[in-house]
Amino acid sequence: MTAPHIVWLRRDLRLADQPAFCAAAQAGPVIAVYVLDDERPGDRKLGGAARWWLHGSLDSLSRRLGRHNSRLILRRGDAVKAIAELAMETGASTVHAIRHYEPWWRKAEADLSSKVDLVLHDGNYLMPPGSVTSGSGEPYKIYTPFYRAISRILPARDPLPEPAMTLPDNWPESERLEDWGLEPSKPDWAGGLREIWERGEDPAHARLEEFVESVTAYETDRNLPSVDGSSRLSPHLHHGELSPSQVWKALEGKRGEGVTSFRSELIWRDYAQNVICQFPDYPDGNYRERFDRFEWRTGKAADDDLKAWQQGRTGYPIVDAGMRQLWAIGWMHNRVRMIAASFLIKHLLIDWRQGERWFWGTLVDADYASNGVNWQWVAGTGVDSNMFPRIMAPLSQSEKFDAAGYIREWVPELADLSDDEIHDPEGLLRPPAYPEKIIGHKEARARALEAYSAIKE
Numbered sequence: 003m004t005a006p007h008i009v010w011l012r013r014d015l016r017l018a019d020q021p022a023f024c025a026a027a028q029a030g031p032v033i034a035v036y037v038l039d040d041e042r043p044g045d046r047k048l049g050g051a052a053r054w055w056l057h058g059s060l061d062s063l064s065r066r067l068g069r070h071n072s073r074l075i076l077r078r079g080d081a082v083k084a085i086a087e088l089a090m091e092t093g094a095s096t097v098h099a100i101r102h103y104e105p106w107w108r109k110a111e112a113d114l115s116s117k118v119d120l121v122l123h124d125g126n127y128l129m130p131p132g133s134v135t136s137g138s139g140e141p142y143k144i145y146t147p148f149y150r151a152i153s154r155i156l157p158a159r160d161p162l163p164e165p166a167m168t169l170p171d172n173w174p175e176s177e178r179l180e181d182w183g184l185e186p187s188k189p190d191w192a193g194g195l196r197e198i199w200e201r202g203e204d205p206a207h208a209r210l211e212e213f214v215e216s217v218t219a220y221e222t223d224r225n226l227p228s229v230d231g232s233s234r235l236s237p238h239l240h241h242g243e244l245s246p247s248q249v250w251k252a253l254e255g256k257r258g259e260g261v262t263s264f265r266s267e268l269i270w271r272d273y274a275q276n277v278i279c280q281f282p283d284y285p286d287g288n289y290r291e292r293f294d295r296f297e298w299r300t301g302k303a304a305d306d307d308l309k310a311w312q313q314g315r316t317g318y319p320i321v322d323a324g325m326r327q328l329w330a331i332g333w334m335h336n337r338v339r340m341i342a343a344s345f346l347i348k349h350l351l352i353d354w355r356q357g358e359r360w361f362w363g364t365l366v367d368a369d370y371a372s373n374g375v376n377w378q379w380v381a382g383t384g385v386d387s388n389m390f391p392r393i394m395a396p397l398s399q400s401e402k403f404d405a406a407g408y409i410r411e412w413v414p415e416l417a418d419l420s421d422d423e424i425h426d427p428e429g430l431l432r433p434p435a436y437p438e439k440i441i442g443h444k445e446a447r448a449r450a451l452e453a454y455s456a457i458k459e
């Protein structure tokens with residue numbers, strides 16, 4: 003009997019370009035396992051939209067393994083305990099896994115390595131997070147020097163093919179995915195998500211191929227919410243159905259500004275993880291400590307405003323369209339993410355962490371690093387230049403980026419307004435048809451700058 007090798011899966015739900023799978027398959031028979039662990043992440047348990055995605059991703063991977071006569075073993079509970087038990091049950095000699103950087107996974111990796119022979123691989127980023135360093139050997143904190151340095155190295159490697167796998171003599175028991183309740187049933191709120199997304203490795207590659215055909219237009223189209231101009235690969239990348247090296251490879255031979263700016267966005271993903279690698283708790287607190295003294299609004303009025311923002315009832319059509327898109331399909335256009343985040347932080351003076359948490363629960367691509375780093379970037383509380391005094395004007399942003407079509411789609415009560423009227427319907431529609439502005443832009447701007455002046459150095 004040959005001892006099997008366990009592949010412990012987390013946000014790396016693919017067979018191709020999956021170094022943990024490849025290493026295990028080279029060493030002997032493979033047993034792939036996913037453990038649903040709602041204990042270790044504490045209050046960072048997967049949100050509803052991410053759980054819905056996970057269901058489809060696991061289902062798809064399980065079918066894919068089935069095509070190799072293999073299986074995906076499912077277990078629930080503490081991941082370390084579950085993997086150690088599985089290793090005992092199956093006599094596995096080694097556990098292979100892709101390294102993760104969320105603090106609870108780092109701890110799990112450390113705990114597990116004291117119980118089993120754990121081999122960690124890199125593979126979810128273009129370069130291993132923390133490995134791109136300056137002349138003095140320090141990892142970068144700021145995006146631009148990080149971008150310059152990593153651009154000189156990429157592509158670091160070619161994607162790996164799907165491994166040929168041998169099967170274990172016996173299969174351990176597995177739970178049933180249907181029993182995990184990852185998809186909502188009562189009520190079933192996932193209709194909008196089902197309509198737009200196809201989960202799994204094959205659909206991820208299909209989407210990539212389709213996008214690569216139009217990548218030349220990315221430079222201009224990516225900023226226009228009314229145009230389907232970005233790749234929409236974020237949930238596939240987040241759950242690891244696709245690796246960034248595969249995306250990079252697919253762009254080979256393509257030239258132009260669209261390709262350069264798409265690559266630089268992909269590098270943002272690496273950059274965010276590089277920040278988490280240095281500051282693991284980054285998404286939970288201000289990097290710039292003086293913001294700990296900032297007087298964010300709290301109490302009933304602030305709670306009501308937060309609710310209005312979450313529900314897309316702020317009276318600012320671009321913000322409302324974004325928040326409703328998020329609720330309906332678990333995703334929001336990047337430009338609108340910036341506008342909506344800025345609005346919560348600066349117009350409503352609500353602590354960015356409340357917005358980060360809302361996105362965490364509602365995005366299909368909710369990512370500890372990308373979400374935390376982008377929220378602190380908009381807030382101006384993070385490692386990069388201080389953006390707080392740069393207060394985005396939602397109405398001019400809406401006009402500038404031609405959001406009329408986008409607003410019509412997501413705020414249907416405004417659909418009959420003209421392209422000129424739709425960005426600011428004040429005086430054209432009254433509540434309850436459409437809410438009045440929660441606060442005027444000028445007033446909000448002045449209030450934000452005044453609050454900021456109290457902590458300004």
Ligand SMILES: Cc1cc2nc3c(=O)[nH]c(=O)nc-3n(C[C@H](O)[C@H](O)[C@H](O)COP(=O)(O)OP(=O)(O)OC[C@H]3O[C@@H](n4cnc5c(N)ncnc54)[C@H](O)[C@@H]3O)c2cc1C
Binds near residue numbers: 224264337
């Ligand atoms: C407040 C806020 C919160 C965000 N939260 C998340 C999050 O939880 N998860 C997430 O994946 N992205 C997040 N982003 C970044 C960005 O909005 C999304 O990655 C992008 O909108 C996804 O759409 P796309 O796949 O079409 O992107 P494209 O424009 O096609 O970009 C390609 C890929 O590059 C990566 N990328 C692009 N922009 C960024 C960025 N600013 N930071 C990090 N990676 C980026 C993504 O993996 C994306 O799929 C957030 C941005 C803001 C402003």
